[in-house]
Amino acid sequence: MITKLTTASAALCLLVLFTDPASGCSCAKVTPCEAFGSASAVFVGRMLGGSDRVREYTKDGQTFSIEAGEARFTVEESFKGVTATEVTVFLMNMKGSSCEGMAALVRGERYLVYAYYLDSVGGLSVGACSPTKPFSAANADLEFLRNLPSPGKGGRLYGQVAVETGAQEPAPLAEITLTIEDETHNITQIRTGRDGKFEMNGLRPGKYLVSPLLPENYVFRDEYQRKREVHVFDRGCSGANFWVNVNGRVAGRVTDSRGRPAPTFVELESVDQRRRSFSDETDQEGVYEIRGIPPGQYVLKIDMKKDGKDIGYFYPDTHDRSKASLIDMSMGQKIEGKDFHLASSVEVIFVRGAVTYSDGRPAANAEVRLIRERSDPDTAYKIDDSFSYDDTETDDLGRFKVRGYKGLSYKILVFDNLRTAIEENRESGRIETDKMLLTKDVDNVKVVLPLKPRSTAKEGPQKKTAPLQ
Secondary structure (H helix, E strand, O other), rough: OOOOOHHHHOOOHHHHOOOOOOOOOOOOOOHHHHHHOOOOOEEEEEEEOEEEEEEEEEOEEEEEEEEEEEEEEEEEEEEOOOOOOOEEEEOOOOOOOOEEEEOEEOOEEEEEEEEEEEOOOOEEOOOOOOOOOHHHHHHHHHHHHHHOOOOOOOEEEEEEEEEOOOOOEEEOOOEEHHHHHHHOOOOOEEEEOOOOEEEEEEEEOOEEEEEEOOEEEEEEHHHOOOEEEEEHHHHHHHOOOEEEEEEEEEEEEEEEOOOOOOOOOOEEEEEEOOHHHHHHHOOOEEEEEEOOOOOEEEEEEEEEEOEEEEEEOOOOOEEEEEEEEOOOOOOOOOOOOOEEEOOOOOEEEEEEEEEEEOOEEEEOOOEEEEOOOOOOOOOOOOEEEOOEEEEEEEEOOOOEEEEOOOOEEEEEEEEEEEHHHOOOOOOOOOEEEEEEEEOEEEEEEEEEEEEEOOEEEEEOOOOOOOOOO
16 A cells, blocks of 8 residues: 555655655665665564654555654564564654654555664664665665675775766766775775776775875865765675866956945856856855856856846846857866946845844844845846845844845845754744835844744744834
8 A cells, every 4th residue: 555655766765755744855865785885774674663653644445654753663574783573763853954854654564674773862763864665665675685795795885076067967087096095094096987987896894085186177066075984884885976177267246336246146158059057146245256167168147137038148248149258268267357237227225134032132143035025026127036045144243234136025034043043942943024125225124033942933934024114
């Protein structure tokens, strides 16, 4: 019966059935080999019941109970870490994790369980990001698990080095040397093949540091890509992919006719048939820096709207793409001073104010967003801010300044400081103001965050009408 409610593609986040439907699940996809290697215990078993009943549902006249907490399983087939015929596994509430929700399973159903030992619970546990899945959806996993090599064969490390080119998929980097350092500081080198991939087999279990040695004009996309710590497990697999960029960049500033910094995205678009694009959002000073640009010819543009239709505003000052200045990028080139000056009809408006708690204390480090009110009709000529908003953090006195555009309506959305909320044992909330039409600068906006104990805090955004003028 459970197969009608789940699919094999739901192997990552325990399926929508088992997690909070309102939460987003960003669990990384893993192969059966990777899942086996990192798990403390892997077995096929039937869930006898959990200590916490989450909910019940009826399907085809049968009632099913979804349960969590301390759950008992009969062990039908063990692949790792379990020798008993019955085992207890803690199905964890993962609130606040990258895959928020509760790991809850259906009483009486069979599962392939990947469990992990946690000191905090003193036993095996399953979280919402575990690759645990219904037995009926585990064919690929079982094919691997039932053909495992004998213990002591070592583990496999593999991955790929690729460069972002603006295309849908990164391009592989061939003949890149990687260093692989074990816990005794012994270093082994390996090179990528034509497909940018590398692989080492028979590694003894332990931690390894993996780092590519990049050629000139290539840079790491972020510090995490520079050197990766990888855990290798006996008979398991560990992956390490590295995405890098070409060290080409274009920088400038976007301002309105009064010199005020404009909040917007700036896009660098190739003129070849592939129409590759790179972009960056301006900062509080209107500065942008588009990075990772490979050699080629490009035009700079800002997306705008006129009478509700999408139009481009191309550097330096034209809506005609054919009249845009061409930017020739050589390998690793850095170009600065590409400044946009918006037409006089597009004016930046400042909104200033302060966020406090209901007891009068300033709310420091709260996130403040100025978000367009989409129900309003489009004005004749404006920046297309469909995918962006201006945001900032309050200072020590709870003060903020955000930017919008004249003639458009906005709401202010404030997110409480999560760390402060945890320290004060209350829910981290959010609050929004009523809609306001920007015609001139707005000062002295007051936003008040309520203080509510964790046990009584209500879910969802609360609304507070702020004096806006």
